[in-house]
Amino acid sequence: MFAFNDRPTRGATRFAARAFALSFAAFAVTSVSYTAFPTPAAAQxxxxxxxxxxxxxxxSPDTILSYAGIARGQGVSAAELNDAYQKVLASGLFETVEFIPRGNTLVIKVVEFPVVSAIAIEGNKKVSDEALMSALQTKVRGVYSPAVVEADAAALTGAYEVKGQLVATVTPKIIRRPENRVDVVFEVTEGKGVEIERLSFVGNRSYSDNRLRRVLETKQAGLLRFIVGRDTYAEERVEFDKRVLTDFxxxxxxxxxxxxxxxxxxxxERNAYFMTFNVRExxxxxxxxxxxxxxxxxADGAEFLKVNKIREGQTYSPLAVDNTIERMETLATAKGIDFLRVEPRVTRNDRAQTLDIEFVLVRGPRVFVERIDIEGNATTLDRVVRQKFKTVEGDPFNPREIRDAAERIRALGYFSNADVNTRQGxxxxxxxxDVNVTEKPTGSFSFGGNYSVSEGANLIASFSEANFLGRGQRLSFNLTTDINDGSLSFNFVEPAFLGRDVAFGLSAGIGSSQPSYAEYVTRRAYVSPRLTFPVSENGALTVNYRAEVAEIVEDEDYTDAGYTYPVQIQNDIDAGRLTTHSLGYSYSYDTRRSGLNPNAGMLFKFGQDFAGLIGGDTDxxxxxxxxxxxxxxWHEEVTLRATLEGGVIDADGDSRITDRYFNSPSIIRGFEPGGIGPRSSNNDLPLGGNYYAVARLEANFPLGLPEEYGLSGGLFFDYGSVWGLDDATDIIAGSDDLNWRSVVGASIFWTTPxxxxxxxFTKALDKEDYDKEQSFDLTISSSF
Incomplete structure (x- = not known):
């Protein structure tokens, strides 16, 4: 114990100061040591x-307590209390969570996430609101979640990436509203799409880059980059291109x-892509x-060999092999041989570069189709899908037929996705x-127009539905009109009439028309049912009936000017309204799309119509x-085409002007519509002919310009005539005789969106003095 005087000496003061300093230093050292090396303590x-x-x-409080997992009166450690806090916070229901111990009471204080009162997307121009909204998980009247909103922003960015807009950004923002509500706004900054500046190939020797570019869905950016939507990079489109290139x-x-x-x-500059396909041919x-x-x-092998249509020396094609297998299996079914399978065994001859194919007829496993389940078709009826199967429940199971049915289902065009799989029964x-489909819109409405030098401009409005009421039926309406005339037409097709491989069609129309060469107006109304059924692999036969009411009326402007009609036209005008009932048939054989040679094909059509057999005013x-x-x-760069075409009308008496043939660009180019054939000597009006015949030769080829411009060229030669008239009164001498015309020309094709x-551009080589030439023609057809 120390005692201090009231008035200490100077020495005593210094001693006390030193003692205090030493004591403080010792206390500091002790404190630091205690802090750095704490002694063990019991957990709270x-x-x-x-x-x-x-x-x-x-x-509800009970729901929050269930998340926390803490019961009243339960003893918990600090770590368990922290776990309970994390569980409540992880529920995603609360913006903030606090656990506050107050003696024997635990207070859980929460602030709930607000409710979403509205969702808006701003700044988007290249992708519609509907397309973007469908990608969102955040919903109106749902609970706002920052994590979900961030995921939605990423999903919207992904939607832009699919369309090649790789620089688009999406920023989510919220606007606070009363009563704990928020508006969620996704602000989109689109920027410029990343286009494909160059699309090239490496390793291709047989086909040029231009030819291969025409195969691909992806396109290079060109002059019309502001319209073309396939010139931006999309990964899934590239995968599709790889498949079609392999098939090609x-x-x-x-x-x-x-x-x-x-x-x-x-x-x-990161504003364009350079794509290169590295291939090995x-x-x-x-x-x-x-x-x-x-x-x-x-099963007699020689008998099955007869249905084979592959010939030695033909270019190899998997389609040809598949078609042969299908014919052989069809023959087996017709002969009552069940479970026959055809296995193509290939022997390569690398030196001769040939493939020997041995079709081996084997007995497949005795497996049957138990049932066919169809899912995902909310609109399309089951029977529309089932009609594409040649197999029904109880039939022998044929894997190849199931694969073919899957392709036929996809070819309908009703589904964005169609998966056909099999499983154990x-x-x-x-x-x-199992058939799982995803439906897509099948209807369309378009409004547009067309233009030609000879006929002028027309406005067109059309509506079409490829899957009417989900029945697989096609329905369309077309309205065409201009200043002088107009027409409304209707067309309906049931592709599986009465469940058979027969198409039923019905066409009807009403309207008036006045071609550029006619000084009269034709008014008509018609209805025409028809049946079409296959008669061979590439052949089809159509039978039809047509009922028509037509009349020819004067053009008042023409008659008011003091002109008179030729006798051939005046007689038809005087005849008034006439009814025609005709029965007809047409046969077509087309291998251009379904033939085995992808580089060649032919089309043959022949048809006849018989009027007057079942009544009517015409015969x-x-x-x-x-x-x-x-x-x-030339490596598929040039397309050569040759056509022979003709028609004959044999009337009981004088043929009617509405039934005769008039020249048009679809018959002989280089002349005006009605510009060749019989003509009136009084007013130079074309009268049409009872006969026409033409031979057309054409070559289409690239112009050496970038493929994305859509420009190509052509040369053609037409040789033909329109002639023959029953009543030769007051016609230009020789105009109804068979006088052959020849025309050469060049074309420029421009494919635009x-x-x-x-x-x-044409030049007539052989013509008559009374013919009406047309050295330039432009045709436009567009929809918008």
Whole structure:
């Protein structure tokens, strides 16, 4: 114990100061040591006799306690209390959460997330609100969640990336409203889409870059980049392009073709893509020896070989092999041989570059189709999908037929996605076929116009529905009008009439027309039902009936000017309204799309209409025929086409002007509509002919310009005539005789997103003095 005087000496004061300094230093060292090296302490524990919840409005206290997992009177450690806090916070229902111990009471204080009162998307121009809204998980009247809103912003960005808008950004914002409500706004900054500046190929020797670009769905950016939507980068489109490129080559005999990789590189400015397809073509193979071997006693290989249409030396095509297998299996079904399968066994002859195909007839497993389940078709009826299966419940299971049915379902065009899979049924010998489809819109309305030098401009409005009421029926209305005339037409097609492979069609129309060469108006109304059914793999037969009421009336402007009509036209005007009932048929054989050679095909059409057999005011037989062949040469860069076409009308008495043939660009180019054939000597009006015949030769080729411009060229030569008239009164001498005309010309084709344009420049080599030439023609067809 120390004692201090009231008035300490100076030495004592210094001693006391030193002692205090040493004591403070010792205390500081001790404190630091204690802090750096704490002694063990017991974990803090809590026991609450009551739990109170504050701030909850929509969420009940019991729900919050169930998230926390703490019961009244339960002892919990600090770590367990922290876990309970994290669980309540992770529920995603609350903006803030606080756990406050107050003695024996635990207070859980929450602030709930607000309710979304409205959602808006701003700044989007290239993608519609509807398309973006469908990608959102945030919903009006739902609870606002920052995590979900951030995910929605990422989804909207992804929607832009699909369309090649890789620089688009989406920023979510909220606007606070009273009563704990918020408006969610997604602000979009689109920027400029990342276009494909160059689309090139490496490794292609047989086909040029221009030819391969025409195969791909992806396009280079060109002059019309503000309209074309396929010149931006989209990854799923590239995958599709790889498949179609492979199909293109394999169908032309390149069995080893591969797309090695697709390189997509940004430009230095990061505003364009440079895409390169690295391919390996391999060698082109042809069919070698074709044979059939049978491992089934009741199946004669020689008989099955007869249905084969593959010939040695033809370019190899998987489609040709599939078609042959289908014919053989169809023959087996007709002969009552169940479970026959055709296995194509291929032998490669690399030196000769041929593939020998041996079709082996084997007995497949005894498996049956238990049932066909169809899902996803909210509108389309089940029977529309089932009609594409040649197999029904209880039939032998044929994997190839199931694959073919899947392709036929996709070809309907009703579905954005169609998956056909099989699975085990109720027994080992039973299979279930699952069809899962995703429907897409099948109706359209368009408003547009067309223009030609000879006929002028027309306005067109049309409505079409490819899957009417989900029945697979096609329905369309078309309205065409201009200043002088107009027409309304209706067309309906049931592709599976009475559940058969027969198409029923019904056409009807009403209107008036006045072609550029006519000084009279034709008014007509008609209705025409028809039936179309296949008669061979590429052939179809149509039978039809047509009832028509037509009349020819004067053009008042023409008669008021003091002009008179030729006797051939005046007689038809005086006849007034006449009714025609005709029965007809037409046969077509077309291999241009379904043939085995992708570079060549032919079309043959022949038809006749017989009027007067079942009544009516007119009596005639009208016959028409067409034969067209086309092929692609010079690595498919040039398309050659040749056509022979003609028609004859044989009337009982004088033929009517509405039934005769008038020249048009679809018959002989280089002349005005009605510009050749019989003409009146009084007023030079065309009268039409009872006969026409024409031969057309044409070559279409690229112009060496970038493919994305859509420009190509053509040369053509037409040789033909329109002639013959029953009543030769007051006609230009010789105008109804068979006088052949010949025309040469050049064309420029321009494919635009608004419609195809064709510019024709012609020169008549052989013509008559009374003919009406037309050295330039432009046709435009567009919809908007």
């Amino acid at each position: 524990a809590y026991r609450f006799t009551s739990v109170s919840v504050e701030g909850a409005q929509r969420v 080559y394999t169908s032309r005999g390149y069995v080893d073709f591969q797309v090695l990789n697709v390189a997509a590189e940004f430009s230095r 391999g060698q082109k193979y042809e069919f070698g020896k074709i044979s059939v071997a049978s491992e089934i006693a009741e 109720s027994a080992e010998d039973q299979m279930i076929v 005639y037989i009208k016959t028409s025929a067409e034969l067209t062949g086309e092929m692609k040469v 608004m419609g195809p344009l064709r510019f024709n």
